[in-house]
Amino acid sequence: MRLLHSANTSAGSSGGPVFDAEFQVVGLHQAGRPGRLASGEDEVCNRAVPMRPLVSKIESPKVPESVPLVPTVEKADEQGNAVTRTVIGRLGTVERIHRGLHPDATAHERLIVVVGEPGHGLRFTKYLVRALVTRFSGVYAAIDVANCQREDAASFAEKVAGAFAAETGAGPLTGLTTGQREVRSRTVVALSETLKEIAKPDGAWLVLEGFDTAAERLSASVMDLVGQLIAELPQAPGVHLVLAGWPENLPSGFETSIDYLVAPSAEDIARTLLPPAPTPALLSFVVPTVEMALKAAEQAIPGACAYRIAERARPAVAHGAPKEQHAFRGGTCRALRGSKVHSHRSSGEEGGQAQGASRRCSSPTTPTPTTTAVPMAGRW
Structure with a gap:
């Protein structure tokens, strides 16, 4: 498995770190063909060795019993420069993330649904998750669903897997039965199994944000897919979902997973x-x-x-x-x-x-x- 990236490279770049938009190392550059057009909008297409399989082999620090302090987080500004931001409040969110880090965390502890008024820090949540998850154990990925309005369930599932440098292998919907039934019987199962593999041995954290800021509502199939991932959590140990601005009702048993921001x-x-x-x-x-x-x-x-x-x-x-x-x-x-x-x-x-x-x-x-x-x- 290789991670494709569009960063400009030259001879001698092999082995160099590949960073994502948040300045996190996601791979080590392997090879590329300068000037080769990719199938998408990128101008070049290079490949790198993904960090996720390597990180999973490294022993992580043990999660402390007491809630760790998160005084600051690192993020990128609008120009892509790294800046340090002071964390104001959010003690409840940090406590929820800390509980979820423990190996025996229950399904409702591995789901965090963050809700609140605009300007209360919904989009800041991913930085808290990343700060704690990368400090102790597990892998992390965040997707802004406001950019996924044209996705169907199959393409969204591949986007989620791709954020972890993986793929589901489910393929597009066949149309042999109703769309909702096929999403639940094929796409959800394939993505859930993929996330469970990614979560070995230290856990996988998927942050989905932007439900509250999308210009248009996501497709019904994508919303159903996310809802089914929530329902699958009891059978998916190590998988964590953080939903910022989720507008739907939660399945029975997940009422305590809601984090109300003030x-x-x-x-x-x-x-x-x-x-x-x-x-x-x-x-x-x-x-x-x-x-x-x-x-x-x-x-x-x-x-x-x-x-x-x-x-x-x-x-x-x-x-x-x-x-x-x-x-x-x-x-x-x-x-x-x-x-x-x-x-x-x-x-x-x-x-x-x-x-x-x-x-x-x-x-x-x-x-x-x-x-x-x-x-x-x-x-x-």
Whole structure:
């Protein structure tokens, strides 16, 4: 099995890494014929050794019992440049992915259906999946179904398999029976068996996004195919489905697989500026500052989506807006400057722990919050 790619190559390129649009290594270049026209729209057609069979031979780190931190993810901007994005909120999604990584994950734990209002991070989900899956075990592929409106079930199944550098071998529909019956008896079975093979030994994660943004609804056969893949999960150990914006009802038993997204809160933003597992007191100290920055961001970019507002508010707090706020705990006056919390003794304290918990430090002035614009890369 070889992976076809359209990257430009020259003599001496053999063995070089082949990257996908998200800068992930998907193969090692083997050979090519410069200038050869491919059957599709690509100008050249080269082949590479796919990484998936190689990765499956490498022992992966064990999945930890505690939920791992995902403070940032890597993605590509509209120009194809790699950028680092801070993860704001999404703790529930990360927990679901973590549960699915365990070898004994149940079928409903291997399905994540992400739903929410536009701008709440539906399209960001794939980066969280990739960050965790590639860190520990398994293979990952993502498909934007908004680009699959002309696909029928057979071609969509091959697109899914091809995303993992595989093929189903099912072929086109024969037309000897009804389309739906043939999809379920041939196409679904072939794709499900292919995914089960791909999932050996560490699991396969398929992310389908764009159900909510497609200009036209996907064909009924494709929607039925995805629905049947959900129904096949109990018989497909190691196969994981992540559906962002899925509009259909789920089969009985998968009600707990739904991940409802909400707008990032001031506490979500505050957690990105503090050490892991901050105390409630520290959170309550920082949150009011974040709330002020959120209000300023909403006024600066009216009508913007929730995540864009959150991304604009966060650096305003990190860079010192407001410049200084004080709170008193145990005789220590803490000032938030930038993203760090500094401590100094309150006036009159000679050393040791001060007495009188009711004493407070006060700031002589209340600075006006400022905001810092953050370039947006891609869409949420």
